[in-house]
Structures are given as structure tokens and as C-alpha cells.
Amino acid sequence: MSGLTGIDRVVYGVEDMARCRQFFSDWGLSLVSESAGEIVFETLEKSQIVLRPADDESLPPAIETGSTVREVVWGAASQTDLDAFLSRIASKVTLTEGADGLQRTTDSNGLTIAFQVSQRVDSGVKGTPTNTVDKANRIDQAAPVYPHAEPVRIAHVVFFVPDLEAARQFYVDTLGFNITDEYPGRGLFLRCVEEGTHHNLFLLQTPDKKRGLNHVSFQLRDIYEVTGGGIHVSKQGWETQLGPGRHPISSAFFWYFFCPAGALVEYYSDEDYFTADWQARQHEPVPENYAEWAIVGGISGDTRRQKYREESDLPPLKK
Numbered sequence: 001m002s003g004l005t006g007i008d009r010v011v012y013g014v015e016d017m018a019r020c021r022q023f024f025s026d027w028g029l030s031l032v033s034e035s036a037g038e039i040v041f042e043t044l045e046k047s048q049i050v051l052r053p054a055d056d057e058s059l060p061p062a063i064e065t066g067s068t069v070r071e072v073v074w075g076a077a078s079q080t081d082l083d084a085f086l087s088r089i090a091s092k093v094t095l096t097e098g099a100d101g102l103q104r105t106t107d108s109n110g111l112t113i114a115f116q117v118s119q120r121v122d123s124g125v126k127g128t129p130t131n132t133v134d135k136a137n138r139i140d141q142a143a144p145v146y147p148h149a150e151p152v153r154i155a156h157v158v159f160f161v162p163d164l165e166a167a168r169q170f171y172v173d174t175l176g177f178n179i180t181d182e183y184p185g186r187g188l189f190l191r192c193v194e195e196g197t198h199h200n201l202f203l204l205q206t207p208d209k210k211r212g213l214n215h216v217s218f219q220l221r222d223i224y225e226v227t228g229g230g231i232h233v234s235k236q237g238w239e240t241q242l243g244p245g246r247h248p249i250s251s252a253f254f255w256y257f258f259c260p261a262g263a264l265v266e267y268y269s270d271e272d273y274f275t276a277d278w279q280a281r282q283h284e285p286v287p288e289n290y291a292e293w294a295i296v297g298g299i300s301g302d303t304r305r306q307k308y309r310e311e312s313d314l315p316p317l318k319k
């Protein structure tokens, strides 16, 4: 067990601050503060997206060219937990204290990660129950049609890594993350908690991309919000990469959009939840394990019907 509870903050270095500001506003985040050098958004539970100009020299080094994530800040439940975590890893990694007082290190991928007592709060929001054949969980209540999404939390981040074994040693052996599922030799789904949702971190080794961001993912309250949120983002003119759809691994309903801050962002809901009893599975990296089904190009915000794209535009079936 790592002692960490989840992602508190993702810091991007971006080439177009105004465009990224518009994107994350349309994405449904709340604006916390803005200046020429920094824009801060937050989710309902106060996990933060921070935007800074890519050439800001105070940013940690980039792991790829262009707009991308420059730092991930992980939260611990208390100062006691944070201190215990830091003392456990102190002999195995190089920790440096930044001007903000946070302890930082560099992961096996060259990405800067930092640690703090979590600033996240209980958002208090409730999802909508679904009715199954054996149990009416929603009685005298219609399921909602959401006009837009309000992301609850930054649930996971996904990176391409050049050396999956080095990543396993760093995050599992050194930091204490748990493996939930894996594509042997290709990908590791990791959760920083023993009991919790399917993954907070997914690391992917592919022949064609060595190092970089794949996506940042936002958990919504229920599957209805994934649909309503995605349609809203589409109506604002942002382009779907893939979605809506469903991942057989994690069970989540998803919708991926191209993001001007770098790579992709994802809305999702209805992810599997695990305890210490869960035994990590191994999966073949085949398309049907990535998506049970998915719509390429998304759904039009105007017609509410699927957008047609050429078969040749199909994105690679990798997570």
C-alpha cells in the first residue's frame, strides 16, 4: 500500500493558454484563479488542473515536445500518512523540496511527481442509481439528462513509457502501488490505494511511441453524465477521439476528446471497485479488450446522432 489516496493536481505546460482555458471551462471545471502566467481549475472535489505557458522556466522538464503534462501531484490522507510515505521512499528515490514546500521526485519516465497532504474534499454529489432486472434502485425518479458535465475528480493519468519494467519497479516496488490488471509487457493498470477504483495510473509501452502523455481522466457521477457531458463538449466544437464506448477492462463507460493542453482527456463513469482480495488479471492486448464497443468521432451536439468518420480515421485500439 502506498499511503497515497489519489491525484490532487495535474500541471500542464501549454502553448495556447486562452484555448486551453476555453477547453477546460467547456469541460465543466470551475475556474479558481487566473493570471497571465497561471490558470487554475478545479473539480467538484477540488482536484486541480493547472495551466502554465509551456516556456515557463519554473515548470518541471517536459517528457515530450509540445503541450503536455509537466507534473502530477499525489495526495495523502494526513500529514502522518504523508510523512510515513516519504520516509519509506526516502532511501530509494531522490527527494527535493520545492519553493512551495512540496517534496518532489522524478519517476522512471522522467516525469516530475510531487506529494502533499490531500487538498481534496468530499464533494457530496450522488450518482443516479440504475434499475436492474432483479432490483429497482431508482423508484419514482426519472434518470437525468445532463446539459453538461461537472467532473467530480481527476481519477487517473495515463502515460506512454519506454520501459514498462522500470515503471513497475518504480511505482509498485518503490512507491507501493497495487497492480489491478495488466497487459503483460504492454501495460500496467495501477491503483495507489489497496481498496478503491480500478486505476489511478495506467502505463503503456508501445513500439511506436516511446514517452509521453496519453490522457488525463475525469470521473463523473454516473453514465448519464458521460453522455450529457460528451454531447455538450461536442456541441462546443471540440473533437472526439473515441466515444462514447465501454471498456471491458474496468467496465467504465468512456468518452475521449482531443485536448489542446496535450493528448486526450476522458470522461468516464461506472468503473469497477476493488479490495485487497482482488487478484490482478492478465489480458491480451487485443482491440476487444480495449473497447467492447465505441463510436469513432463521437455524437453531434446538434443532431444527437453519431458523427461519421472514415474507417481509415479509426484510432489505434490501445488505451
Ligand SMILES: [Fe+2]
Pocket (backbone or CB within 6 Å): 156, 158, 215, 217, 266
Ligand atoms: Fe482512462
